[in-house]
Amino acid sequence: MTKYIVRRLLIIVPVLAGISLVLFTILAMAPGDPFEELATNPNVPPEVRMNLRAQFGLDDPIAVRYVRWFTSMMKGDWGFSFVSRVNVETLIMQRLPTTILVIGSAQLLGLLIAIPIGVYSATRPYSLFDQIATTGAFLGFSLPTFFTGLLFILFFSIYLDWLPFIYRADISASGWRWWWEHIRQAIMPVAVLGLFQAASMTRFMRSAVLDVIQLDYVRTARAKGLAERVTVVKHVVRNALIPVVTLVALQVPTIFAGALITEQIFRVPGIGSLLISSILANDTPVIMAITFVFSALVVVFNLVADILYGWLDPRISYR
């Protein structure tokens, strides 16, 4: 087991180096210029832009830039944003709490909806409840979040005027009011993302439970005279959760990366909106850092999922 983990960890290094090389090259070759706004402004002499490009090393060949980026990244220096001239890690740390809060609660909401509904549907397949749940789930993941987001805004903010549709990370209130304001503004983005997650997870949960519920040991449990509730909760769900746990582990990286579209619609100042604005502004160091950390997390959590799987299901062994 230890040998397996060490081997996997060693493979991660070249994988990440490869990923960073591909990301960097694509970004460097993409058209655009971080000082575009200066280019269209007649008051800024072109030398200023040329000077900035030279100062930020944009005129060097891609290979030189990549080596420079890679060595400083190794030393823990992520560089600074061309646009705000702030260190990249500062920018990311500012956005991270909001993203974790919003995306984390959305994932949680998704699970809270998906598990009970999935289990209940599976215990009564093709019942009326199952039909409705299935329809709902298909509807849920065929509606893109930008559409549900706009619908929610139109209905809850504009028609009913109940909820604000602009998310403010720092609310200047204290005590209960602070909590209340935070919850009120988080309802819509969390619901949009959570319901979308719940839709696919419900289907996943249902099929996992369906697989397990037909097994012999479940029949034995029932034959023993265990209450249906106990059978389902203790024997079925526990085993059915194994694949779901891996699925959740694989989704943890998205909690870091945020939800691009939802964050944009509700103006949630998370990593996703930082990524979008950086892409629009051609702010390479920030795009590079976010995408690189994201890919690192994906790689790492793949490993975590594999290990978790073995731990939950002792029949799986690693060589």
Add this chain to the structure above:
Amino acid sequence: MQEREIRELIGQVKTGRLSRRGFVQMMVGLGLTAPMAGQMLAAAGVAQAQTKVPYKPTKRGGGGPLKTLWWQGATLLNPHFAVGTKDQDGSRIFYEPLASWDPDGNLSPILAAEIPSQQNGGLSRDGRTVTWKLKKGVVWHDGKPFTADDVVFNWEYAADPATASVNIGTYKDIKAEKIDSHTVKVTFQKPTPFWADPFVGVRGMIIPKHHFEAYKGGKSREAPPNLKPVGTGPYKFADFKPGDMVKGELNTAYHMPNRPYFDTIEMKGGGDAISAARAVIQTAEFDYAWNMQVEDEILKRLEQGGKGKADIVSGGNIEHIQCNFTDPWKDVDGERSSLKTKHPFLSDPAVRQALNLLVDRASVQEQIYGRTGIATANFLNQPARFASKSTKWEFNVDKANQILEAAGWKMGPDKIRAKDGVKLKMVYQTSINAPRQKTQAIVKQAAAKAGIELELKSVTASVYFSSDVANPDTYTHFYTDIQMYTTTMTQPDPELFMRQFLSEEVASKDNKWQGRNITRWRNEEYDKLYKTAEAELDPVKRAALFIKMNELVIQNVVVIPVVFRPRVAAVSNTLRVEQSGWDSDFWALHSWYREG
């Protein structure tokens, strides 16, 4: 309009027969800027109208929070690094210039005690020095006094190439020196008619010496106050998250009495223009939103809700079509649109004139821009008639046909005109943006009726407006026959703006397409006029020169102006703001208040 006529008009203002505002509007109609008109009056001895920003509150504070929305959030708060207006606006909450431009083009003193003029000895006769008297008793947010040292420091800071300030163009050719603790003398290298650029408006915000002194030059990026500004403005710094939120709180020691009104200010960033308009006009969740690039139809629909309105103020932005004077399809020494070539048919004035007649500005305004784009010829066609707005431009397919026919362009069997085997087929390029694509369609339709075939091309804005040397699709490469975009005149004085027609400014491979002259039009007379204007100190003579230059450009149909793009903001019905098209949205933030 000649110099003499302008002088007559100024005389009328002096005697009160013509209102000050009327004169300014006339000059704007001629393609000049309001600030320039204001300066002509000032030089003629007509007293600068005191900027009157209405303000009712009788005590400082008590107004609660002011919530504003910028759909592109401020990314940094050092005015010397401000890349776009969003950064300038964010900085303007905390920092102030010596003077700002009001909507009528007057200078309104902020940190200056008075506006320099020849009468008060502030301006020298030779046009080479300006002496600014600073307001006394102004303190920085940390309690230190604001003095001439700070002003001089800003010049040193911005003029140092190692600082990499975007304002270097304004400061590199001047010299600032301290006369006494509250007097600063600015010296220009050569006589400079437009003296009100350094220390004025968006490029004139003053940062404190005692916080930035250690970070001049190469270390400029590391200065902690880049993110935590200490200024003189009406609001003190509270919190900043780049791209998301700027927060300020009331400055209890602000230098204007009873101001500001609000206890806190918030400038939230992100999202898109339409939802920002909704948040102000429809739900009143926010009080103010910047730069409403929203179709007028949508704005009007939102306004029916009655919680806010669109606030429209004219500035210097113009959507226009450029004609290429070189051949964009022939490769000479590794570049197209080279000066060594001549455009096969756009070099024929008849074709350009016909094209000018085929742009249906009225439809563009009515069907696309509404209140947010006003049909214009912008420049003067016939001096005697300039007052009559309707004759300024014309949409006339028949006349275009006649002109082309007379010039020998014969209609071919494919409904495309041709002469000596050259067909009138052009590629019409612009950036991807819904109103622009609609405008393209309107022009294409009309052109087809006159036997000109237009092929439409649209390029992603991030590519089109980039300065990428290797990309042939940027607007400065101009590898098509005609193209359209909005050129912004952020500076109140047209001198820099008009550089874009100078022969020496032609964009080419040699200058990495950095030249401002994108049409590659070259005209000796224009160049001569420009050189004269650069050194002309008499504001009236100078204005006449610029009007003449405008005429040349329009008579030769170098560009075809389409619509004027005024500045549009969304404002809540209870908020009272004063907008100016010549300065930051926050130029009069100190006097914003709420009523009703």
